[in-house]
Amino acid sequence: YLRERERHDWSHVHLASCYGGLYGRPFIESFEETPMLVAVLTYMGYGILTIFGYLRDFLRHWQIEKCSIAREKENQKDFVPLYQDFENFYTRNLYMRIRDNWNRPICSVPGAKMDLMERTSRDYNWTFEYTDRVVQDVINLGSYNYLGFAENTGPCADSACEVTMKYGVGVTSTRQEIGNLDRHEEMEKLVAKFLGVESAMAFGMGFATNSMNIPALAGKGCLILSDExxxxxxxxxxxxxxxxxxVFKHNNMQSLEKLLREAIVHGQPRTHRPWKKILIVVEGIYSMEGSIVRLPEVIALKKRYRAYLYLDEAHSIGALGPKGRGVVDYFGLDPCDVDVMMGTFTKSFGAAGGYIAGKRELIEYLRSHSHSAVYATSMSPPVVEQIITSMKCIMGEDGTTIGCKRVRQLADNTVYFRKRLREMGFITYGNNDSPVVPMMLYMPAKIGAFGREMLKRNIGVVVVGFPATPIIESRARFCISAAHTKDIIFREQGC
Known part of the structure; x- marks a missing residue:
């Protein structure tokens, strides 16, 4: 009774804060604390696996069991170790036991359904052999194909084929040399128009968009406040x-404001000079938690303390908002309130690469100071065309309502899927409107068992455990797509 009362009180306070003027709609997220018994059993499970791991290492040392691990050579023992001992221990004794749940080879388009190459292992997942059998029509609940544009038919595929015949597959040069095509220019203008900002620029890799551009925006004497x-x-x-x-606590505005106040009051360490720049770095949708950033509050704090905001919309662009324009559109905010808008084309657009968008001065600065812009090879022409065609489809500039329907279908599928999982008694994390749906497994033995059982039922899912998640919060992560139908999501699963 007390636990239910606490939940009710917490929900009441949480919703009340959401209606405090910053939010135009309820903002509801759920993160149920791991039950004590489950936590104890989970730790016991990892403890047993660790004990047996040391036992097997002892047998390997005396050559009683065959050793397949990567280890230092005898003549290199006096050098600094190449492999970290605990990570190597964890990999060979825990991860290898369930390694068959990852890196499964796909031999079709990763759409609503896909084909997998069957494989088997005779040495407990150290190596795999292919059986030449294809597992067909596996329901794909693991790809980030939010709007269903990962397809080999339709207008996107046709446009990409035409551009390939005209421009080829590769550009073989950087944008600043001979790799700047008219299609690149058109794509960047379209991205800026789609986001409602002055300018944008694209990069060939989403990961590098973050890792290579943040160093161009901040440096020594600057402070970065990062979500944990x-x-x-x-x-x-x-x-x-x-x-x-x-680092501030996840989506915790009190923690963020405390760091902002301390930064302004105390300044830089030792000298106490004011920080040259304070940059708040957050994501739109957190891909492992399924939560949505509390953007209205972040922007309010950013304005109050005169900081800058870097927003990563890798998972939210195309997947949130009535027009599919991301978390800014979802909350109905002004894009100009976000100083640096980052996103990727690898998910909702079914392509590759990423973008940075914002004021024209920002983009012009990055064109000459970003390592990814200066030294990286230009995006492939068919990939650029995939982005252009899919984005026009979402914006309705293709003369159809297909894109708008897909955005609505994704939202409906997300709400329906989360509702049905809760009705079936599963514990899910995240926001009700997030297409990333983590379902809690907790115990290490369930990670491998769940992944294998789903594949037996022709369902492809992603299972995640430590160290990608906290040790007592292992989970299965579902990614919902507009290409999924209710029949695919539930009836064919036999749920």
């Missing part, structure tokens, strides 16, 4: 910049 659950590309970019990094 930010993607590895954001973390790497912040570290490469040489800036001071401070």
């Amino acid at each position: 659950l930010n993607h590895a590309s954001l973390v790497l970019g912040a570290r490469l910049s040489g800036s001071t990094i401070r």
Whole structure:
């Protein structure tokens, strides 16, 4: 009773804060705390696996069990170790036991359904052999194909084929040399128009968009305030910049404001000079938690303390908002309030690469100072055409309503899928409107068992455990797509 009362009180306070003027709609997220019994059993499971891991290492040392691990050569023992001991231990004794759940080879378009190449292992997942059998029509609940544009038929595929015949597949040069095509220019103008900002520029890799551009925007004497659950590309970019990094609790505005106040009051360490720049770095949708950034509050804090905001919309662009324009559109905010808008084309647009968008001065600065812009080879022409065609489809500039229907279909599928999982008694994380749906498994034994059982039922899912998640929060992660029908999501699963 007390637990239910606490949940009710927390929900009431949470919703009340959402209606405080910054939000035009309810903002509801759920993160149920791991039950004590489940946490104890999970730790016990990892403990047993660790004990047996050391036992097997002992048997390998005495050559009782065959050793397949990567290890130092005898003549290199006095050098600095190439492999980290614990990571190597974890990989060979825990990860290898369930390695068959990852890196599955796909031999079709990763659409609503896909084909997988069957493989088997005779040495407990150290190596795999292909059986020459194809598992067909596997329901794809793992790809980031939010709007269903990962397809080999339709207007996007046709346009990409035409451009390939005209321009070829590769550009073989950088944008600043002989790799700047008219299609690149058109794409960037279209991205700026789609986002409602002055200018935009594109990059060939989404990861590099973050890791190579943050160092161009911040440096020594600057402060980066990063959400604790930010993607590895954001973390790497912040570290490469040489800036001071401070981490605030996930989506916790009290934690963020405390860091902002301390930064302004105390300034830089030792000298106490004002920071040259304070950059807040957040994501639109957090891909492992399924949560949406509390953007109205972040923008309010940014304005109050005169900081800059870097927003990574890799998973939210195309997947949120009535017009599919991301988390800014979802909350009905002004795009000009976000200083640096970043996103990728690898998910909702079914292509590759990423973009940075914002004021014209910002983009012109990055064109000459970003390593990814100066030294990286230009985006492939068919990839550019895929982006242009899919974005025009979302905007309705193709003369159809296909894009608008897909955006609505994704929203409907997300709400329906989350509702049905809750009705079936599963514990899910994240926001009700997030197409990333983590379903909690907790115990290590369930990670491999769930992934294999789903494949037996012709369902492809992503299972995640430590160290990608906290040790007691292992989960299966579903990614919903507009290409999914209710029949695909539930009836064919036999649920």
